[in-house]
Amino acid sequence: MLRQDFSSSRRAPLRPRSQYFFERGQIVFPDGTTRVTVERDPMPTYIARGEGAYLVDVDGNRLLDLNNNFTTLIHGHGYLPVADAVADLLQKGTCFSNPTEHELGLAELLVHRIPAIEHIRFVNSGTEAVMFAIKAARAFTGRSRIARVEGAYHGAYDWAEVSQGASPASWGPENMPASTTSYVGAPGSVAEDVDVIRFNDIEGLERRLAISGQELACILIDPMPSRAGLIAPDPAFIEAISILARQYGILVVADEVLNLRQAYRGASARFGLVPDLLAAGKIIGGGFPVGAVGGRKEVMEVFSCLSARPALPQGGTFSANPVSMVAGRVAMEALTPTSFERLEEMGVHVRNGLGAAIARYDAPFTVTGSASLFRIHPKRQAPRDYRQAFPTTEERSWIANLTSHFRQLDILLPFGAAACLSTTMTNADLDLIVQAFGDFLETHESDFGGVSA
CATH class of the missing domain: 3.90.1150.10 (Aspartate Aminotransferase, domain 1)
Structure with a gap:
């Protein structure tokens, strides 16, 4: 050419x-x-x-x-298949307080396709998906502290934001990254509850978990963090996360809000990560607002209200709205x-x-x-x-x-x-x-x- x-x-x-x-x-x-x-x-x-x-x-x-x-x-x-499906739906109603069959269609597709998802809950954004994944990990483990990768973007939940915008002036020593809040007036206690690790740094991960591993509810990780460089994970780093998480009783939360597009079964499957919880968004909404948190049935039971008040109540006026569900299903079926x-x-x-x-x-x-x-x-x-x-x-x-x-x-x-x-x-x-x-x-x-x- x-x-x-x-x-x-x-x-x-x-x-x-x-x-x-x-x-x-x-x-x-x-x-x-x-x-x-x-x-x-x-x-x-x-x-x-x-x-x-x-x-x-x-x-x-x-x-x-x-x-x-x-x-x-x-x-x-x-994208015409999505546009046509949504146009057909609009005159029938855009949101209800009751469930619809449309949420089942998208849920069944994701549970069938993504290995880490056995049960799922829909929310309205990637931020909400990560937030409820962290909350679910806390509710399941009874611990409040979390660990996360320096510089990775996980939305606008206070704890998920810690050190996502760290700079040379604030990020601390290489062998023990500092936990920094992301906006003026953020409670200092938020940063105190978050351990920061460096991507692909196995020794640093081991060092951090040796100090506070028994207190951690989860390790939050984007398998290929975009804002942190769009860098491929070292397979040994992924393996170390899995081994150490099991050793300390920590849940692994994969943020695939962006990186679900990495492969048919998502980024975790592509890179060998086996998370307990997975946050999804973006492509699963077909161009409409959406988020989802899914994972092992045992862990997802924290959302259940069948027998008593759930360990983690979760709702949302527009969660699982038919427009996002239909658009997402059509878009995902085409992938x-x-x-x-x-x-x-x-x-x-x-x-x-x-x-x-x-x-x-x-x-x-x-x-x-x-x-x-x-x-x-x-x-x-x-x-x-x-x-x-x-x-x-x-x-x-x-x-x-x-x-x-x-x-x-x-x-x-x-x-x-x-x-x-x-x-x-x-x-x-x-x-x-x-x-x-x-x-x-x-x-x-x-x-x-x-x-x-």
């Missing part, structure tokens, strides 16, 4: 309508938007509609979407083993292409990820944990320039350069990603000499 000439495309995008909407937003929202995750360059891009792998913004710009609402839209935008094989091939194609471009220009970058996920790091060596992945000021500048370059070529690359693919993308879309990155490296080739290794 001939290399595309991007010279005519490299321009500052015209976004007067986005500017207009942002000005309106600043009147009603504290910072002009209603999500801290909304990216600005220097203002947010407002979207009019989605079409498969592409977005069309309010100014008519058509963008290849590598965000997909933070990995949620694995089938891209406007067959063949679909995941194709996504795997697509991911390999892109990561190999990015790697080849790095080698061609001897550029100070590396690529991590697996399946349909990839992340570009402005580092010559692939990181093994959050601290190694943490960018310097200079590296942040490189990533900002990279994101801006992609945006000028009508490709929406998230600011952290952690991206995902969707089933609706074509080979031409994948080649476009690789070519855009190569174009960036060629443009900046003369600058690499001054970049530290």
Whole structure:
């Protein structure tokens, strides 16, 4: 395939309508938007509609979407089977205080497909899923303390947030990471109840559990934490978690809200982790709000109210609402083993292409990820944990320039350069990603000499 000439495309995008909407937003929202995750360059891009792998913004710009609402839209935008199923449902009612058959369909699919899930409960977001998984571990073990991996993102539950945004100024020594709260005014007692471990650090895990293993309800782990670097787990680290958890009577909680898309049976099955509880979300809602916590029947009994007040009461006005359940079932049914094989091939194609471009220009970058996920790091060596992945000021500048370059070529690359693919993308879309990155490296080739290794 001939290399595309991007010279005519490299321009500052015209976004007067986005500017207009942002000005309106600043009147009603504290910072002009209603999500801290909304990216600005220097203002947010407002979207009019989605079409498969592409977005069309309010100014008519058509963008290849590598965000997909933070990995949620694995089938891209406007996926017709979901749209048709939801449209058929809307006039029949969108939510009830009673259960419906629709929650059974999605539950049966997930219990059948995901080895760690024997029983399941639906909630409304990934944050809720992680929160109730932690609470379930506490209710089952009678312990309150938890352990979690430094830098991994687990939503907005106080204990799950500890040290997810740690920096060199706050993260403490390498052999004993500090527990830091995530927002001003957070109770210090929250951090005191959370032990922080480093990803792929077996000795550190052993050291921590030797001190407080008898007090821990659970170890919370994302099998491939995106915000912490999208780094593959060391099989020996996964094995150590399983062995030590059994030794100390600790439950293993896998956060697969994002990484369920790693394989047909999810990330834990892919990487050899056998969790007691699993939090899911994003792709299981077909583009609608959803979360789920599932796990061993014995542990999930803490939610049961058949004989008495449950050890852990859990409800939610919109939990298991028919719209999310139907959309999720249809989307998940379309994710067959063949679909995941194709996504795997697509991911390999892109990561190999990015790697080849790095080698061609001897550029100070590396690529991590697996399946349909990839992340570009402005580092010559692939990181093994959050601290190694943490960018310097200079590296942040490189990533900002990279994101801006992609945006000028009508490709929406998230600011952290952690991206995902969707089933609706074509080979031409994948080649476009690789070519855009190569174009960036060629443009900046003369600058690499001054970049530290």
